[in-house]
Amino acid sequence: MDSWRRLAATRARERSDQGPSGISLLPWLLMGVGAFSHLLGGEAPNPWIGGLGLLAFNTLYIAIVFRSFHPGSRETPLTWGLLGALGALTFALAIGYGREWLLLFPLLGLAVGATVRRGRLLRWISLPLVVAVGAVTFWRDGWNSVGVVYGTFISVMVTAAILALDETVRQLRATREELARAAVEKERLRFSRDLHDLLGHTLSVIVVKSEVVRRLAPRDLDAALAQVADIEAVGRQALTEIREAVTGYREGSLATELDRARDALSSAGIEPVVRRSGPLLEPRTEALLGWVVRESTTNAVRHSGASRCVFALDGTADRVRLTVTDDGRGPLVAPAATPGSGLRGLRERLAAAGGTLDSGPALRGGFRVTAELPVEAPGPREGEPTT
Numbered sequence: 001m002d003s004w005r006r007l008a009a010t011r012a013r014e015r016s017d018q019g020p021s022g023i024s025l026l027p028w029l030l031m032g033v034g035a036f037s038h039l040l041g042g043e044a045p046n047p048w049i050g051g052l053g054l055l056a057f058n059t060l061y062i063a064i065v066f067r068s069f070h071p072g073s074r075e076t077p078l079t080w081g082l083l084g085a086l087g088a089l090t091f092a093l094a095i096g097y098g099r100e101w102l103l104l105f106p107l108l109g110l111a112v113g114a115t116v117r118r119g120r121l122l123r124w125i126s127l128p129l130v131v132a133v134g135a136v137t138f139w140r141d142g143w144n145s146v147g148v149v150y151g152t153f154i155s156v157m158v159t160a161a162i163l164a165l166d167e168t169v170r171q172l173r174a175t176r177e178e179l180a181r182a183a184v185e186k187e188r189l190r191f192s193r194d195l196h197d198l199l200g201h202t203l204s205v206i207v208v209k210s211e212v213v214r215r216l217a218p219r220d221l222d223a224a225l226a227q228v229a230d231i232e233a234v235g236r237q238a239l240t241e242i243r244e245a246v247t248g249y250r251e252g253s254l255a256t257e258l259d260r261a262r263d264a265l266s267s268a269g270i271e272p273v274v275r276r277s278g279p280l281l282e283p284r285t286e287a288l289l290g291w292v293v294r295e296s297t298t299n300a301v302r303h304s305g306a307s308r309c310v311f312a313l314d315g316t317a318d319r320v321r322l323t324v325t326d327d328g329r330g331p332l333v334a335p336a337a338t339p340g341s342g343l344r345g346l347r348e349r350l351a352a353a354g355g356t357l358d359s360g361p362a363l364r365g366g367f368r369v370t371a372e373l374p375v376e377a378p379g380p381r382e383g384e385p386t387t
Contacts, residue, residue, distance in 0.1 A: 022066035025110055025159075029058060032107065034100030035093070044097055053093050057104060060086040061111055068114035083115055087129075091136060098140035105133045106151040113159030117167070126156045193345035195242070200342060202238040204301045205264045206231055212267055230263075254281070257290035258311060261297040268301045270326070271308045278315040279375050288353055289313070289322050292371045295342045296324035304328030304367060320375050327366040343369070 035054055044050045064082050067073045090108045093101050112129065116122045130153045137145035209231045216224040258274055265272040281289070293311065300309045306328030313322050347357040355373035362368040 022062075022069045022114075025065040025114060026062065028107060028110055029061065031103045032058065034103055035097070038097065038100045050093070050097060053089060057086065057089055057093065057107075060089065061107060064111045065114055068111070074115060079115060083111060086111055091132070094136050094140065102137050102141060102145050102148045105137070105148055106155045109152040109155030110159050113156040114163060117160045117164040122156075122160055126153070126160075129156070193349065196342060196345060199238070199242075200295075200298050202234060202241075204298045205234050205260075205267070208264065208268045208301055209234070227267075230267075254286040254290050254293065254313075257293040261293050261309075261311065264297050264301055265309055270300060270304075270306055273308065273310040274313075275310070276313045278313060278320050279317060281320060281375065284353070285320065285373050285375065288350060288355070288373060289320070289371060291346055291349065292322055292324065292357070292369065295346055296369045298342070299367070299369075300324075300326045300328065306366060315372075315375065318375055319372055322371045324369045325362050325366060327362075327364075329366075346371070 032054065035050075038044050039047050039050050039054070060082055064079065064086060067076075067079045067082070073079060087108060090104045093104060109126075109129070112125060116125055130149060133152045134149045137148050141148075209227050213224045213227045213231070216227065258276075262272040262274070296311075297309070300306055304326045306326035309324065309326040311322070311324050313320065315321050343357070343359055350357045350371060350373060353373060355371065357372075358370045360368065
């Protein structure tokens with residue numbers, strides 16, 4: 001039963017998304033019943049001509065209203081030709097027969113409003129049409145047909161307004177769905193970058209410490225067990241960070257990331273050096289620089305073969321700069337080549353916050369990563385180099 005209800009709801013939603021169709025304007029053809037009765041009553045001269053004219057009118061009206069609900073065919077020359085033929089036929093029947101035949105003018109207004117929905121063209125067509133309708137109706141039926149003129153004007157304007165509004169609503173709905181899809185894709189990209197940085201760094205630390213355990217175990221069991229305890233702590237911390245990244249609430253601390261970098265580099269036999277000065281930083285700026293520290297540490301442990309890695313944080317009242325330099329063998333690829341996914345993700349993340357990220361060979365050998373970001377918070381911090 002629930003499946004039937006879901007299916008019915010899905011179909012109803014699909015129908016609502018499609019909007020109105022030409023069928024919604026077909027019931028208005030009942031306004032031509034008066035002209036048909038005029039023919040059957042034998043009051044109309046040349047009934048065969050009138051009958052053929054009424055049949056042609058209905059055929060043209062149906063063709064136009066169905067074509068007007070398809071954007072691809074609404075503004076084609078064929079549709080405009082059919083609309084012109086309908087207008088000429090309506091005026092010919094109204095002038096020739098008068099009376100009930102004047103009610104064909106509001107139907108012509110519906111067709112015009114469905115085809116020409118907005119803009120200057122609507123005014124250029126509707127106003128001359130209403131004036132011409134008024135001239136014909138006053139000539140054929142005097143002031144008794146003022147309602148026909150008003151009805152024609154209302155038919156054009158209301159039909160055009162309703163259909164234009166419906167089209168706008170459906171376009172806005174499509175735009176909203178596209179924005180929702182773009183937001184989902186953006187969130188997936190953010191999560192993939194976070195997951196890459198989190199797991200890449202953590203697994204690198206675990207691998208390095210495991211190698212240390214393998215070397216220490218035969219000769220120093222206590223030191224090996226201490227490294228095993230560190231591996232357990234790193235794993236637990238990684239689980240916590242992944243949970244926080246999944247929920248989207250991870251906000252790293254630069255000091256914490258620097259402490260982790262010291263530990264990871266020391267375990268890999270690389271001397272860490274931290275020199276920190278410059279202004280106070282906002283939490284978001286610290287979090288972004290923390291990602292730079294994490295990725296740079298991971299790259300140094302994995303690829304550099306360095307013996308020393310220096311983290312230098314400084315800046316001005318407006319911008320802060322973090323430079324990470326190692327004395328290893330430098331990049332494994334040419335500087336012009338495409339950077340790895342970690343650095344590329346960092347560059348995108350910093351660019352979104354108004355910052356920059358440059359990476360490449362250092363002047364004295366090794367590899368350098370330089371990140372710059374807006375400070376976003378006043379107040380200097382005294383420099384205190386540490387090792």
